[in-house]
Amino acid sequence: MTRQGVAVLGSTGSIGTTALRVISRQRHRFRVAALTANSNAALLRQQETEFAPAYVGIVNSDEQRPGGWHSGAECLIEAATRDDADIVLNAIVGAAGLDATLAAVRAGKRVALANKETLVVAGALVERACREGGGEIVPVDSEHSAILQCIGTRPRSDVRRIILTASGGPFREWSEQRLADATVADALRHPTWTMGRKITIDSATLANKALEVIEAHFLFGLPYDRIEVVVHPQSIIHSFVEFVDGSVVAQMGLPNMELPVLYALTHPDRAPDDGVEPFDPVKASPMTFEPVGYARFPALRLGIDAGKRGGAAPAVYNAANEQAVALFLGGLIRFGDIPRAIASSLDKLGDMAGETREELLAADSCARRLVMELF
Ligand SMILES: NC(=O)c1ccc[n+]([C@@H]2O[C@H](COP(=O)([O-])OP(=O)(O)OC[C@H]3O[C@@H](n4cnc5c(N)ncnc54)[C@H](OP(=O)(O)O)[C@@H]3O)[C@@H](O)[C@H]2O)c1
Structure with a gap:
């Protein structure tokens, strides 16, 4: 069997590391073509040693970046469109994952999509890019x-x-x-x-x-x-x-993401995998x-x-939420401020134009700015 190349974007995160665990059990089917992270160079280096990808990218590089690594946001597009990547697993968090998804489907790839924000910010653009480029989206989210x-x-x-x-x-x-x-x-x-x-x-x-x-x-x-x-x-x-x-x-x-990650890689086929804990209906009871x-x-x-x-409203919702969550995690606002920030942003910006990528990204920036001004 020819092994399929997988570009793992966001390889150092929760889904990224889960995906690499799945791939390491399925090395006869898959090889890692590319790895990218935002800033976790130490873990990325370990993953490079273990999986020997041809391409490694880190968006926010520092002086410690090893020779041969690519950097900047462009590295996500480069990794997502490589000829040796048959599948792009997008496990980036937030709207930062959008351009890599668009580039991958335009290049005809299967995108195993964990980065749900991609479809929230620009679902219609992604649909069009799939039609034009011949790519497809297969969800990783367990519900989808x-x-x-x-x-x-x-x-x-x-x-x-x-x-x-x-x-x-x-x-x-x-x-x-x-x-x-x-x-x-x-x-x-x-x-x-x-x-x-x-x-x-x-x-x-x-x-x-x-x-x-x-x-x-x-x-x-x-x-x-x-x-x-x-x-x-x-x-x-x-x-x-x-x-x-x-x-x-x-x-x-x-509740274990290994199964949906594996299915997104093999869909519509199923691959034998004995790494997933067997399901026991008695232990799973009761279900309410x-x-x-x-x-x-x-x-x-x-x-x-x-x-x-529609229009820019979902992008505004997403950006206001991302910004408010970051402020909450930083201890700067209260839990109840998160929906309040989203509601104000939608009130003020929900009718912005939202047809093109540029319009959607403008709405995204305005919403982030507005949330910063609110607190
Ligand atoms: N975790 C789950 O079980 C789960 C389930 C369903 C769906 N999802 C979805 O999957 C996506 C990833 O979630 P997660 O829980 O795995 O997140 P996470 O643990 O925070 O990992 C995020 C990954 O994205 C990278 N990253 C962060 N900001 C970036 C940026 N601006 N540009 C490029 N890369 C960036 C991070 O790199 P560094 O490590 O270097 O910061 C890391 O590799 C989200 O959209 C989430 O909604 C997750």
Whole structure:
């Protein structure tokens, strides 16, 4: 079998390191063509030694950058468009991952997409770039991987609606008053998933679920009124698809990103992998479901409404959220300020033009600036 080359963007993060673990068990199928990081040179060096990629890039390089490494934001595009990369695993966090996705699909690559912000900021542009360049997006997010697996080869017209599951995050049972002053340590204590810091905060505000609703809208071509969310605290069922005849298909597995990462690399095939812990339905019991607390988690409704509004609104939502999360993680604002910052940004900037990449990036910058001015 010819091994497929994988460019791993964001290789030093939570998904990036998970992907390298998966690839190291699947070396007969995959080889690492390229690795990139933002600034973690020490881990990147270890990964270079272990996987011997032809290309290594670090965006924010310092004097310690070894000879032969590429630097600056251009390295993401170079890594994403290399001839020896058949698949680009985009595990960058935030809107910083957008240009690499666009470049990869324009170059006809499969993008295994963890960087959901790409589709939130510029879903329509990514769709067009896929059509023009022949590339494709295969989701890494466990919910979207689940939906893809449930739909299988059925036409979209067979799908009545999809239901994304949400763990509910660490604050599922907290009151509104207590939530306003939740600390960074509280918010980073996710009950079921171990992930990077930004997505962990997004899971606490439920902004993550809003990003996923928008992601699902673009990936599966469904209107927003056919995408629903339900809280499932055990994170075993990763999502449901209801077909037009009323039959509901769900995909399940332990909360471990190795499986969706592997599936994104092999889709529609399945690769034997004995590294994933076997599923035991008895241990996974009981499985429970609850309605979402939209009133306590305003970031969710704000995001879904921004998705429906379209144009630059989802990009504004995303940028305001990224900036507010960074301020919260830095101890500069309160937990309850995150949705407030998003709401103000959407009020003031939600109608900005948002057709081209340049317009979307302008909306992104304005939203970040506005959030900085608010506090
Ligand atoms: N973690 C999960 O379980 C999970 C599940 C589903 C979806 N996702 C999505 O996957 C993406 C990555 O999440 P994560 O949890 O793996 O994040 P993470 O642990 O923070 O890792 C982010 C990666 O991106 C790199 N990076 C950060 N800023 C960058 C920039 N400006 N330019 C280029 N590279 C940059 C980081 O490099 P340094 O290490 O050098 O800073 C790191 O390699 C997010 O979009 C998230 O929503 C994650």
